[in-house]
Amino acid sequence: MKKMIFTVGALMCGAMIYAQSNTSDVNQSGSGHSATVSQVGTVNNSDVDQMGTSNDADVDQSGATNNAITYQDGGSQSSSIDQSGERNTYRTTQFGTGNSSEASQTGNDNYAGPPTTTWGTYQSGNDNMSTTTVEGNSNGTATLQTGDNNTASISQVGDNNIAISQTSLNWGIQQNGDDNAAEITQIGDANTGSIEQQGNANDFDIDQTGDNNFAKSYQFGDRNLGGGASLNWGINQLGNNNDAINDQQGNDNNSGTLQWGDDNTSTIRQYGDGNIANGLSPLSYGTEQRGDNNNSDLLQEGNGNSGSTYQNGGQNQADTYQFGDGNSSSVSQLGTQNDSDVDQLGDGNSSSVSQDGTMNMSTVLQNGTMNMSTVSQTGTTHMSMVTQVGSSNTSMVTQSN
16 A cells, blocks of 8 residues: 655645554644655654754655654655665754755665664754665665755665664764765675764765775864875775774875775875875775785874885784874885884984895884885895984995895
8 A cells, every 4th residue: 555645835735644564743833845755665754843944854655563653844855765675764854945855765674873773864054965865784884965056866776784883972974063074895604894074074984895894084173185196085985894993184285095805904094184105005005905914003193194005915013103293104014924014203213114035024123204215125025123313314225146
C-alpha cells in the first residue's frame, strides 16, 4: 500500500495517515512549503515539520520499520530522505536559508548519527549542502555543519562502516566554520572514518576501499588542506587494516597520507602555521606507503616546516620529528625493513634520507640552526648515524653495493 501527502502554502497544517501500520505526520507553519511522503511496506514512520517559507521535504520509504524525521525552520531549504530495507533510521534538521540535504539508505539497520540516531545531517547556517548515500547494512553516518556554504558528502557501500564516533561530537564529518568541504567514501566492510574541521575554508577527503581501515582527521585552524598532489584532500587507503591519523591545529597547514597495501600505519601531526607534509614524495603525499606492514610517524611542531615520507616495499619504519621553524625533511625507502629516524630541533635544519636495499637503517639528529644532512644507502645491511649540534654543520653519507 502506498501513501502520499502533498501540502503547499499552509499556514498551519497537520496530517496523520495510517495504512498497513505505516505512519505519516506532516506539520507546516508559514507559506510556500511543499511536503511529499510516499511509503510502501509495513511499520514505516515519517515525521515532517516545516516552519518559515518555501521549504521542501520529500520522504520515500519502502520496506519495514524504517524511520524518517525531517525538521526545517528557515527559508528555501530542501530535504530528501529515501530509505529501502528494514530498520533504517535517518533524521534531518536544517536552520537558516538555502540549505540542501539528500540522504539515501538501501540496506538494513543503517543509522544516521550518534549514538544510533541522534541526528543525521544537521545544518544551522546558510547555503550548506550535504549528501549521504548508504547501500549496505549496519552503517553509521552523520554530518554536522553550523557555518555557511559548507559541503559534506558521505558514501558507504559495504556493511558495518562507521563514519562517526571519532570527532568531538561523535559526528562523521563535523564542520563549524565557513566554506569547509569534506567527503568520506568507504566501499568495503567495517571501515571507520571521521573528519572534523572547525576553522574556515578547510578541505578534506577520506577514501577507503578495503576492509577494516581506520582514518580520522582534525583541522582546527583556517585554510588547512588535506593533502595530495592538488592539495585538496588527504588519507586514501585501498588495502585492508590500514590506520591513518591526520591532525592539524594551526593555519595554512597541509597534510596527506596514501596507503595502498595492508596493515600500514601512518600518523601526521602538525602544530603551528604553514607546515607542509607533502610535495616531496612521488605523488606529493605526506607519508606514502604502497607495500604491507609499513609504519610512518610524522610530527611537526612550529612554523614553516616541511616533511615527507615515501615507502614502497614492506615492513619499513620511518619516524620524522621536527621542532622549530623552517625545518625540512625528506625520507624515501624502497626495500624491505628499512628504518629511518629523523629528529630536528631548532630552525632552518635540512635532512634528506634515501634507502634502496634491504635492512638499511639511518638515524639523523640535528640540534641547532642551519644544519644540513644527506644520507643515501643503496645496497644491503647498511647503517648510518648522523648527529649534529650547533649551527651551519654539513654531513653527507653515501653507501652502496
